[in-house]
Amino acid sequence: MENRILVCDDEEGMRRYLAKMLANWGFRVDSFASPQALLQLLGETDGSPDLLLLDVKMPEMDGIEVLRRVRELRRELPVIMMTGHGTIESAVEAMKLGAYDYLSKPFPQEKLYALVQHCLERERLREENLSLKKELRESAAPTQPVFASENFAEVYELARRVAETDTSVLVLGESGTGKELIAHTIHDASPRQANRFLAINCAALSETLLESQLFGHVKGAFTGAVQAQKGLLDEADQGTLFLDEVGDLSPSLQAKLLRVLQEGEFIPVGSTRTRRVDVRFVAATNKDLEAEVRKGNFREDLFYRLNVITLELPPLRERPADIEPLARHFLAKVSRKTRRPVTGISREALAAMRAYHWPGNVRELENVIERGVILARGAEITLDLLPLKAAAGQAHKNDGAAVPLTLRDAEYQVVLRALKETGWNKSQAAGLLGVTRKTLDRKIKDFDISPADLEDEA
Numbered sequence: 144m145e146n147r148i149l150v151c152d153d154e155e156g157m158r159r160y161l162a163k164m165l166a167n168w169g170f171r172v173d174s175f176a177s178p179q180a181l182l183q184l185l186g187e188t189d190g191s192p193d194l195l196l197l198d199v200k201m202p203e204m205d206g207i208e209v210l211r212r213v214r215e216l217r218r219e220l221p222v223i224m225m226t227g228h229g230t231i232e233s234a235v236e237a238m239k240l241g242a243y244d245y246l247s248k249p250f251p252q253e254k255l256y257a258l259v260q261h262c263l264e265r266e267r268l269r270e271e272n273l274s275l276k277k278e279l280r281e282s283a284a285p286t287q288p289v290f291a292s293e294n295f296a297e298v299y300e301l302a303r304r305v306a307e308t309d310t311s312v313l314v315l316g317e318s319g320t321g322k323e324l325i326a327h328t329i330h331d332a333s334p335r336q337a338n339r340f341l342a343i344n345c346a347a348l349s350e351t352l353l354e355s356q357l358f359g360h361v362k363g364a365f366t367g368a369v370q371a372q373k374g375l376l377d378e379a380d381q382g383t384l385f386l387d388e389v390g391d392l393s394p395s396l397q398a399k400l401l402r403v404l405q406e407g408e409f410i411p412v413g414s415t416r417t418r419r420v421d422v423r424f425v426a427a428t429n430k431d432l433e434a435e436v437r438k439g440n441f442r443e444d445l446f447y448r449l450n451v452i453t454l455e456l457p458p459l460r461e462r463p464a465d466i467e468p469l470a471r472h473f474l475a476k477v478s479r480k481t482r483r484p485v486t487g488i489s490r491e492a493l494a495a496m497r498a499y500h501w502p503g504n505v506r507e508l509e510n511v512i513e514r515g516v517i518l519a520r521g522a523e524i525t526l527d528l529l530p531l532k533a534a535a536g537q538a539h540k541n542d543g544a545a546v547p548l549t550l551r552d553a554e555y556q557v558v559l560r561a562l563k564e565t566g567w568n569k570s571q572a573a574g575l576l577g578v579t580r581k582t583l584d585r586k587i588k589d590f591d592i593s594p595a596d597l598e599d600e601a
Contacts, residue, residue, distance in 0.1 A: 146263055147191075149184075151175040151209065152198040152225065157248075161196060164252060165259075178204040185216045192220060194262055199226035199233055207233060210240050221262050225250075276337075288324055289472045292462035298454050299328065305452045306332035311404065313389075313449045314427040316456030319506030319577050322427035323385060325454060329425055330383040338382035341375050345396075346388035346581065354396055355412050364413025376409055380420045389449065390430035390441060397442045404448045424449065459501040459508065466496050469505060473512040474524070485516045491526040499531045502554035506577030514575070530560055530575070555590050558583070563597045 148170045150161045158174040165172045173192075175181040178201060185192075195213065199206035210222055224237045227248035234245045243262050246255065288299055305312055306329045314322045323342055330340040343356060351365075359374030375384060386392075392400065403409050408419045426449045435441035459466065470488055478485050488496075492515075501507055511531065515524035557576065565571040573583040586592075 145169055145171050146193040147171045147173070148259070149173050149175065149181065149192045149195045151178060151181045151195065151201075153177075153201040153203070154198070157198070157225075164255070168256060168259075170259075178206075178209045182209070182212055182216065185213060185220075192217075193266065194259065195220055195222045197222055197224055199224055199237070207236055207240070210237060210242060214241055221266055223258060223262065288321060288328065289469050290462070290465045291468050292457075292464040294457045295462050295465060298325070298456055301452075302328050302454055303332045305329065305454075307334070309423050310451045311424045311426070311449050312452045312454060313432075314425060314454045314456065316427070316429060317458045317504055318429050318579070318582055319504030320456040320458055321505050322456060323387060325456065326383070326385040326425040326427065330385075330423075333383070333423065335382050335423055339379055340383045340385065341379045342385040342387060343375055344387045346391035347579070350393045350396065353392075354399070357396070358399065358409050358411050360412035361414045364411075368413070371411075374411065376403065376420050376422055377418065379422050381422075383423045383425060386424065386426040388428055389426040390428040390432055390435055392441075394442070397445050401442060401445045401448060404445070459504045463497055466501075466508070467493060469508055470496060470512055473509045474516065477509075477513045477516045481513075481516055483516055483519070484522055485519045485524060487523040488515075489523050489525045492524050492529055495526055495529055495531065500554070502557055503577040507557075508577075510575055510577045530564060531557060554586070555592075558586050558590060559592060559596060562587075562592065567594050567597065 148165055150158055150165075150172060152158050152161070152174075153176055155176065158176065162172045162174050173184075175184075181195075197206050197209060197213070201209075206224060206226070210224070213220060213222060218241075221243040222241070224234075224242050224245045225248060226233065226246075237245055243265075244258055246258065288295070290296060290299065302312075302325050312326075312329060314325055316322055326342070327340060330336060343353070345353060348356060355365075355372070355374065357374050357376055359372050359377055360368050362368060362371045386400075399409060403420070403422070404424065407421060408417045410417055432441055432446050432450070436443045436446050459469075470493070474485065474488060477483075496508070496511075503510070511529060512524070514530065515528040518528050519525070558572075561572040561575045562569075565575060569583055569587075570580055573580045576583065578586075
């Protein structure tokens with residue numbers, strides 16, 4: 144498709160000269176003697192010109208003023224300024240307003256041709272870059288939350304409403320309820336969505352490594368720092384930073400994070416120079432931060448900075464209407480990934496899922512479905528493929544009378560079963576449950592489970 148170039152010059156001879164020359168080079172040309180006619184076209188037409196050649200000295204309106212108005216109407220339209228009365232001042236002013244370049248009349252054809260080609264090539268590369276960034280964002284973005292329950296819908300709508308501001312958001316909820324997914328929802332619905340969304344788990348790294356990851360470091364800041372490295376704060380500038388398990392931050396890092404929230408500035412590890420950033424924070428935790436504040440484990444001022452808006456995600460057991468749509472969503476996702484022809488879930492399996500307490504929440508449900516797809520012999524996930532079947536079944540003892548398990552009983556049994564199925568391999572068991580190894584260790588200690596208990600269970 145041929146490029147469309149606009150020419151605005153009060154000299155008729157120059158307009159004819161440029162129109163003939165550009166047409167010979169294969170461009171479509173529209174010429175304007177009047178700046179007002181040019182501005183009217185740019186303000187009304189749906190077409191997309193590729194370049195504007197604009198004269199600086201015109202009796203009706205100064206070219207610099209025309210450029211200023213063009214920038215308001217078509218911010219991305221590249222403009223090359225032309226004048227027979229070139230001055231350094233007008234050149235500098237035109238470049239400040241975003242002109243691509245500046246030509247002094249008379250100019251040789253070769254110079255104009257090279258300048259036009261370079262300008263159009265730069266615009267082509269810019270558009271390709273924007274398109275590629277969009278594709279990468281779409282391919283990397285998580286799936287939109289799947290839900291049918293009213294209580295999750297309320298949280299989702301609130302998340303989209305607060306997304307329009309730069310307010311810090313604190314997301315509360317049990318492990319596996321989808322806190323990072325909600326953080327992504329906030330970012331994608333915000334004015335920052337074209338910029339980066341980055342996430343870090345504050346409980347997964349040592350204090351030293353976490354500080355380096357967040358704030359970056361200069362060369363030689365510590366042993367092994369052979370070169371300077373940007374931190375996540377720099378990388379998320381103009382975007383969103385999601386701090387998962389923020390309740391696990393050390394007192395020292397809490398103080399440094401507070402400074403970023405209050406002043407928008409920080410100092411990289413080993414540096415003496417302050418850096419400024421514009422980052423929107425979304426923090427998440429499954430801890431009771433108010434209780435942590437009372438115990439002195441979490442700074443009160445940081446808590447209030449993060450807790451401007453609170454979103455509390457309900458656990459899966461409190462939103463049973465979401466179990467089936469989530470299960471079918473994960474079934475389609477895993478079937479595509481594994482290329483296995485599993486397309487359905489038996490009625491008995493769905494009933495067991497609805498009766499189950501889901502201590503690992505949505506993450507556990509996804510792992511259960513993935514396990515079912517991998518082990519399925521036919522096109523359907525059946526009850527015998529679910530690792531939760533025994534726990535669900537024990538809720539129906541006493542001659543068929545339903546004896547509901549307590550949440551603690553259900554959680555104990557599913558942790559025990561995961562350890563049994565993996566032969567006490569904690570990493571595999573944590574993966575099966577959809578929790579971190581640290582969370583599993585805490586549950587084992589809380590329930591006082593030992594390898595001997597697996598033999599008793601057998």
